[in-house]
Amino acid sequence: MTLTTRLLLFYLGSLVVLLTGFSVTLYILAKDHLQQQSNERLESVLNTLSAAVEISPDGVEWEPNQHDVRIVAGTTADQLAWVVTDINGHVVARSEKPASDDLLMEAAGRFPNTTSDLKRLYWRGERWQAGQRLLLPGGTKASTESKPTDAKEVKYSALVITSAIPLEPMRAILRRMIGVLSSVSIAILVIALFAGRFVCRRALRPVQRMAADARSVDSTDPERRIVTPSSGDELTDLGSAFNGLLDRLHVSLERQRRFTGDASHQLRTPLAALMGQIEIALRRERSGTEYREALTKAQFKAAQLQRIIESLLYLTRSDTEGAVPDCETFDLAVWLQKQLESWVDHLRYPDIQIVAEEMPLLVNSHPILLGEILNILFDNACQYSPISSAITMKLSLSERNALLEVVDHGPGIAEHDLQHLFTPFFRTAEARNTNKSGVGLGLSIARRLADALGGSLTVTSRSGQGCCFRLAIPLAGQTPTSTPS
Numbered sequence: 001m002t003l004t005t006r007l008l009l010f011y012l013g014s015l016v017v018l019l020t021g022f023s024v025t026l027y028i029l030a031k032d033h034l035q036q037q038s039n040e041r042l043e044s045v046l047n048t049l050s051a052a053v054e055i056s057p058d059g060v061e062w063e064p065n066q067h068d069v070r071i072v073a074g075t076t077a078d079q080l081a082w083v084v085t086d087i088n089g090h091v092v093a094r095s096e097k098p099a100s101d102d103l104l105m106e107a108a109g110r111f112p113n114t115t116s117d118l119k120r121l122y123w124r125g126e127r128w129q130a131g132q133r134l135l136l137p138g139g140t141k142a143s144t145e146s147k148p149t150d151a152k153e154v155k156y157s158a159l160v161i162t163s164a165i166p167l168e169p170m171r172a173i174l175r176r177m178i179g180v181l182s183s184v185s186i187a188i189l190v191i192a193l194f195a196g197r198f199v200c201r202r203a204l205r206p207v208q209r210m211a212a213d214a215r216s217v218d219s220t221d222p223e224r225r226i227v228t229p230s231s232g233d234e235l236t237d238l239g240s241a242f243n244g245l246l247d248r249l250h251v252s253l254e255r256q257r258r259f260t261g262d263a264s265h266q267l268r269t270p271l272a273a274l275m276g277q278i279e280i281a282l283r284r285e286r287s288g289t290e291y292r293e294a295l296t297k298a299q300f301k302a303a304q305l306q307r308i309i310e311s312l313l314y315l316t317r318s319d320t321e322g323a324v325p326d327c328e329t330f331d332l333a334v335w336l337q338k339q340l341e342s343w344v345d346h347l348r349y350p351d352i353q354i355v356a357e358e359m360p361l362l363v364n365s366h367p368i369l370l371g372e373i374l375n376i377l378f379d380n381a382c383q384y385s386p387i388s389s390a391i392t393m394k395l396s397l398s399e400r401n402a403l404l405e406v407v408d409h410g411p412g413i414a415e416h417d418l419q420h421l422f423t424p425f426f427r428t429a430e431a432r433n434t435n436k437s438g439v440g441l442g443l444s445i446a447r448r449l450a451d452a453l454g455g456s457l458t459v460t461s462r463s464g465q466g467c468c469f470r471l472a473i474p475l476a477g478q479t480p481t482s483t484p485s
Contacts, residue, residue: 003207004200011196012189019188023181030177034170039122042131045082045163053084053135059155060135062092082163086156130164206235210242217246274301327453329476332361332402333395339371348382348391356395361402362476365453370473373457376446377406377469385410385466401455401472413461421459422447 054061062084083094121132136158206229213226225246228239281294333356343349381391385408394405411430413421420426425440450457454474461467 004197004204007200007204008193008196011200012192015189015192019185023185026181027174027177031174034173038129038165038170039131041080041165042122042129042163045080046131046133046161049082049084049161049163050133050135053159053161055135055137056155057137059137059157060159061155062159064093080163080165082161085160085162087158087160089160092156092159124167127167128164129167129170130162133161135159135161206231206239210235210239214242223250270301270305274298274305277301327364327366329362329364330367332363332404332473335367335370336374336393336395336404339374342371343378346382348387351388351391353390353392354395355392357397359397361395361397363402363473364476365455365473369449369453373446373449373453373471374404374406376442377471380442380469381406381408381410381467384408398472400475402475404471404473406469406471407466409466412463412465413459413467414463418459418461422457 052062052064054063081095084092086092121134123130123132210226210228213224217224217226225243226239228243229235277294277298281291281298286294336354336356340349340352340354343352378391385391389409392405392407394403394407396403396405413428413430417426417428421428422443423440424444427440447457450471456472458470458472459467460470
């Protein structure tokens with residue numbers, strides 16, 4: 001079932017409920033109104049007929065000739081019927097409705113003889129709605145008597161006035177009303193069906209276009225995006241979210257493509273050199289010294305290949321796999337002094353200068369991984385700065401972070417290369433032209449290790465002025481904050 005159909009069914013279902021409730025309410029109100037009108041007509045007829053009765057202490061006398069009897073009951077006056085009887089049910093007077101005599105007599109018979117205290121009575125049968133009124137002399141009870149011979153001169157002990165209205169006209173009005181309401185409701189539903197289908201299709205047309213655009217996006221046209229409607233509603237937000245997702249996927253695929261190409265190139269070079277050394281060594285018989293020299297070169301290339309493979313394996317780990325297992329709290333200044341002891345035999349060890357504030361810098365980190373970051377930064381400074389030039393390591397406090405800066409006095413990095421410096425396999429033109437060793441993976445690994453430790457690694461540099469790498473490490477019990485590059 002399509003979304004258009006579901007929306008249309010929900011819309012029509014809600015409309016059916018509303019129309020049903022409206023029709024039922026209108027029917028009940030109309031029925032009550034007609035019922036009230038009928039009661040008012042019956043009351044008017046009873047009042048008019050009662051006015052023609054002369055009530056005295058010694059009896060009740062019917063005197064229609066001496067009183068103005070005008071029965072007006074609205075549009076249905078011709079359908080009214082009435083009868084005046086004595087207490088025994090003998091007709092004293094009636095309307096000119098011979099066909100209704102039986103019903104009126106039945107209505108008159110409904111009034112019992114012992115209801116002297118009941119003055120009015122309304123009842124409803126299958127075909128008639130009637131009202132009755134008992135007229136008695138003041139302070140007396142009804143008693144039976146014989147039928148008078150002359151109604152104009154006889155006084156009665158009681159008179160029963162009955163008026164009735166047929167129910168069929170009211171029922172016919174209600175039936176017509178039901179028919180009209182049903183017809184109008186059906187017409188409204190039919191119109192709503194076509195109008196709702198048109199509106200739903202028109203409203204969902206942008207979604208269909210977005211789906212078609214999404215299906216047309218493939219690897220042959222990675223720059224293509226979904227056309228976002230300019231309505232400024234939820235569809236615009238949905239289109240923007242899809243385009244944002246496509247942008248992130250495009251960046252990820254582009255990074256993967258570049259990573260794959262660079263990795264294949266970097267792996268191909270040491271493998272070719274390794275195979276070349278082996279082929280040269282096998283071309284003819286050689287002395288032990290020559291074989292040792294060839295194996296040494298092959299070992300160097302194999303070690304380089306091993307470093308590349310290990311770096312690639314680390315960079316291809318997911319964030320979950322690369323998470324730091326356990327961290328501990330330690331003083332960064334004390335730790336740095338111990339870390340420098342592992343570089344005592346290094347050629348550039350005498351060039352290291354430490355500038356630290358005289359205060360404890362307690363950090364919560366992983367000392368081994370932190371040492372790996374520092375090794376990468378130190379090797380980078382040694383490789384790209386002249387021998388005997390100072391390599392300064394500064395320790396300071398910045399907001400809620402401890403800052404470890406590694407400053408060298410090498411050729412520096414051009415401004416347009418800074419944004420790519422931490423990209424895997426990226427190497428500056430200066431590094432390529434001077435044939436510096438390395439494959440461009442060290443700084444990428446250092447950046448990822450810094451992120452895994454909850455810190456950040458940034459760099460500032462200018463051509464000819466050296467580099468400054470800043471490693472921000474969150475203090476113990478603090479949330480890391482960003483450090484400006």
